[in-house]
Amino acid sequence: PSNTQAAPVWSHNSLVPEEPQQGCGVSVKSQTAQRRIVGGDEAGFGSFPWQAYIRIGSSRCGGSLVNRYHVVTAGHCVARANARQVQVTLGDYVINSAVEPLPAYTYGVRQISVHPYFKFTPQADRFDVAVLRLDRPVQYMPHIAPICLPTKGEDFLGQYGWAAGWGALQPGSRLRPKTLQAVDVPVIDNRLCERWHRSNGINVVIYDEMLCAGYRGGGKDSCQGDSGGPLMLERSGRWFLIGIVSAGYSCAQKGQPGIYHRVANTVDWISHIINS
Structure with missing residues (x-):
């Protein structure tokens, strides 16, 4: 389309992200993106350098780069996919064009990790998150950089x-x-x-x-x-x-x-x- 929660199978205090991972979440275009998707506007080249364009066979999804090897996306995008069918493009802004000042890079996927509680449902899918491991490390550039992860349990109400x-x-x-x-x-x-x-x-x-x-x-x-x-x-x-x-x-x-x-x-x- 497109709560009773079992205790996590494992939990590890050391896994809670410390203060923002070094060097994440910084957009060279620190101009706040122009306005948007429906009712939106063009974002501006390099505004969101973590934005990924994911091809899964003939389907398309978005994703976010979180470190040199990993992109986070929706579980429903890749739950039925084989890693060999998935391609991830970083640093793109205008799809299928070479008008941008810097090139886009396309990666294969080594591994798809879908959240253990992910479930397709007739409503919104449950635990709709997956992590893709890329086939080689990403070189960060002005238009390719990771986004920060939030703190566990943080609530962004009204923001x-x-x-x-x-x-x-x-x-x-x-x-x-x-x-x-x-x-x-x-x-x-x-x-x-x-x-x-x-x-x-x-x-x-x-x-x-x-x-x-x-x-x-x-x-x-x-x-x-x-x-x-x-x-x-x-x-x-x-x-x-x-x-x-x-x-x-x-x-x-x-x-x-x-x-x-x-x-x-x-x-x-x-x-x-x-x-x-």
Whole structure:
């Protein structure tokens, strides 16, 4: 589309990320990206240097670079994929074009790690997060750099995040923009998100590992093709990955904010995978 929680199989205090990983989350274009995906604008070359473009057979998803070897994406993008079918492009801004000042680089995938509790569901997928291990280390450049991970359990209620991707500019459209789009959306309370959906006749449970962001009146949202891409937040000059585009009932509709995977809920698992 696109809570009772068992105790984690393992947990390790040493896995909680210390203060921002060295050198993560810094965009050379520290101009806040221009405005956005539906209701958005072109992001600006190099604004989000962690943004990945992922091809899975004939499907497309977004992702986020988190260190030299790993990209985080949505579980539903890769749960049924074989690593050999997946290609990850970093440093791209205008897809399939060479107009950018610096080149894009494409990587193969050695390993796909889908969250152990990931589950396809008729509503929003559960624990919709996966980590891809690339086939070679990434050289950081002005337009290729990792994003920071948030602290475990951190709550971003009421703060404005940015979603970015190459997904549809309107719901149901088969047209896709060539240029990376970005949009600002406020994080809203999970219960409020359920109520907004319910007032539109949609009964959806927003579990603890999910996060909603958007506007009661609609108009700005992530959409088909943005799945797996980042919802990110800037704090004192660094960008943090707070959500992963997961699901939505249509796009940018009134009372139907986007549903994201909540990274602060599974950051211990993500850290474990990317540091081992």
